[in-house]
Amino acid sequence: MMSHDHDHDHPPYVEDYFFCEVTSVMRLTPSMIRVALRVDGGERLISTGHPDEWVRLALRPDPETPVTLPVQMADGKWGRPDGSQHCPNRPYTVRRWDADRREMLIDLVAHEGGVAASWAMGAKVGDIVGICNPEGRFEPPEDTSWMLLVTDITGLPAVGRILEELGTDQRAIVHVEIPSAADRQEIDSAGDVSVTWHETHGGGERHGGYTQLPGIARAIERLPEGPGYIYIAGEARAASECRKHFRDGLGFDKTRIDAIGYWIEGQARV
Ligand SMILES: Cc1cc2nc3c(=O)[nH]c(=O)nc-3n(C[C@H](O)[C@H](O)[C@H](O)COP(=O)(O)OP(=O)(O)OC[C@H]3O[C@@H](n4cnc5c(N)ncnc54)[C@H](O)[C@@H]3O)c2cc1C
Known part of the structure; x- marks a missing residue:
């Protein structure tokens, strides 16, 4: 993925998933909606150290079906042994992560015709979404001036x-x-x-x-x-x-x- 060599050490990616509850929604600017999420089990979340880190935000597949996430099975692999439906998900930047409060801010662009953007435009306090552990990319080489x-x-x-x-x-x-x-x-x-x-x-x-x-x-x-x-x-x-x-x-x-x-x-x- 990286187009330059890593100069720094980062922890290896650990697959994990978290349910989150929306605790606030605001129009930050006309084209940007900010949601705050309380991350259930957020003490397990591993931030990458890359400031552009992102999660995949999972949304309910339809208004009647709740968000479901993969679960870890006895052999350590992640799957859906209960046959639950895969949820639509999109990458979004972790605008801020407060590990003590287990609160994450995500800013979503309001645009036409998007699953995530449409959710954001109608998001309400109490909505449940899912996220995974973040990944990141931004990494200037050590000598960058x-x-x-x-x-x-x-x-x-x-x-x-x-x-x-x-x-x-x-x-x-x-x-x-x-x-x-x-x-x-x-x-x-x-x-x-x-x-x-x-x-x-x-x-x-x-x-x-x-x-x-x-x-x-x-x-x-x-x-x-x-x-x-x-x-x-x-x-x-x-x-x-x-x-x-x-x-x-x-x-x-x-x-x-x-x-x-x-x-x-x-x-x-x-
Ligand atoms: C690493 C990473 C980090 C990202 N961080 C953010 C972030 O913090 N905030 C953010 O808003 N987006 C972010 N994105 C972009 C976001 O994932 C995409 O815009 C995504 O397509 C939005 O999903 P959607 O369900 O709204 O639209 P989709 O269902 O994916 O697309 C539906 C239609 O909408 C169009 N579309 C998608 N995005 C836009 C847009 N922004 N403007 C106009 N038309 C669009 C598509 O071309 C398509 O025709 C990030 C993407 C990556 C890869």
């Missing part, structure tokens, strides 16, 4: 957590594509951070397509001196075009780029 983050609004929760966890000696140049100025967020950071907001997301024909991330990337014609790290998150084809620009257009070391397709235009993220 600057980082560039290029994401659309689906990557904004990851950007938020990355910036909040920066040290005072770290530098981040950030470009985020959002639908409107009202979707900007205030993000605290101890680091040296510059954020540029691009209000072109979801603009359709007005902007020549749903996402303008490749154009935003191509407008970056020069990178800072010294060893850097580039993190890209957005629509899958757009993210790979952005990577191509930095790798082929600017000759940046491809082993120091992580580009992740967060969603796929015209296709569910199953």
Whole structure:
């Protein structure tokens, strides 16, 4: 999965699942819904140490059927010995994890036609969902002196957590594509951070397509001196075009780029 070598040690992935109860729902901005989840058995949850870590959020398959999760069987494998139905699930960033309170914040983009987005738009306190142990990817090499983050609004929760966890000696140049100025967020950071907001997301024909991330990337014609790290998150084809620009257009070391397709235009993220 990683396109560069790990410099740090992280615990190995441990398969595990958790039921969660929604404890609050708020419209953070016009296009973003924040849900707080109380994680049942959260003392077992293993955070990865990667600030972009994500879980798969499992939702009820239909209004009559509750969420079910795999269970660990006598041989240690996970399965559904009771024949329960597989639940639709989608990847979402852990915007914040409070291990003491076992509370997780997840920010979901409100968009048309999505299983998870539709759930979020009607989510209520008391709703039950499922999650798995998180996985993560963001990992600047040890010698990194600057980082560039290029994401659309689906990557904004990851950007938020990355910036909040920066040290005072770290530098981040950030470009985020959002639908409107009202979707900007205030993000605290101890680091040296510059954020540029691009209000072109979801603009359709007005902007020549749903996402303008490749154009935003191509407008970056020069990178800072010294060893850097580039993190890209957005629509899958757009993210790979952005990577191509930095790798082929600017000759940046491809082993120091992580580009992740967060969603796929015209296709569910199953
Ligand atoms: C590692 C990772 C972390 C992620 N973190 C977040 C996060 O924190 N918050 C977040 O909102 N998303 C996040 N995503 C993206 C999210 O998983 C996808 O957008 C997913 O498709 C949403 O599921 P859905 O059920 O709403 O739509 P789906 O059922 O998957 O798709 C249905 C339709 O909606 C379209 N669609 C999907 N997403 C969008 C979108 N954002 N805008 C417009 N159209 C869309 C699809 O093209 C498809 O046509 C993350 C993805 C990954 C891989």
